Amino acid sequence: MRAPRRRPVNPDARMPLMEHLRELRGRVVKASIALALGCVVGYVAYDYVWEFLKAPYCSLPESKVAAQDGCSLIVTGPFDAFFVAFKVWLFVGAIVSAPFWLYQLWAFVAPALHGREKRYAYIFAPLAAVLFVAGAALAYYITSYALTVLFSFLPDDAEPFLTIGEYLSYMLIMMTMFGLGFVLPLLVALLNIIGILPHAAIAKWRRVIIFSSFVLAAVVTPAEPISMLALAVPLVILFEAAELFAFFNDRRKKRHDPYEDLSDDEASELDETPTSLDDPDLEEEAGKRS
DSSP: OOOOOOOOOOOOOOOOOHHHHHHHHHHHHHHHHHHHHHHHHHHTTTHHHHHHHHHHHTTSSSGGGHHHHHOOOOOSSSTHHHHHHHHHHHHHHHHTTHHHHHHHHHHHHGGOOOOOHHHHHHHHHHHHHHHHHHHHHHHHHHHHHHHHHHHHTSSSSOOOBHHHHHHHHHHHHHHHHHHHHHHHHHHHHHHHHHTTOHHHHHHHTHHHHHHHHHHHHHHHHOOOHHHHHHHHHHHHHHHHHHHHHHHHHHHHHTTTTTTTTSSSOOOOOOOOOOOOOHHHHHHHHHHHOO
């Protein structure tokens, strides 16, 4: 009687390429279904969300040019209303379904991470969410001030008629860019923790980072100083906080590194104590080599 074949040991959870692609396809399908269900929520709450998004514009006197009793946004094409509604549905759907599709992303990436990396992800993921929401909230808050500055360039004989599609695109782009901008310094801190970006490199490129923050703010925001400074100044402050974190983190690593005081040309001490051939560590190392 033949003994049953033992399943191969796979401690690293390695998979062939096609298995990875099948798993990725399955998780993308599940995330898409969750996004579609979230869009249904956006369809139901469309009126409330639209009122929330247009509130900054409606607080301006320029919004009452065409409608003295309310807020006016014009439509220039037959499909404008549908595209605006679809963007709002998608926006709400992405927010509502974020825990599910982020879990699908995490479940796909997690098997490749080590224990420390997983622990860092559990800490940094909530911080990234908080920073993204803070950036989006700041963009929403300054929208009325930014539009006031932009409308101030109108000549006296011109009236502001803002299309509904242009305004919604402006709001969504601003909120998304501000949110992602606030998350970037957190990525710098994470790269420092895993050893890719030391503090010395950050300090060396400090001026370039500050200049790039203002350039990025000028590119992703309209050509007016309110929104540019509202994004650039917090970016610089957050990057400085990330640099300070990297400084203390590198100092902590040096204190716990027994080889920190050794020169690169200095030979390390060798342990000449004989080791038994039955040492399990040697057997494990030999098994890995074989």
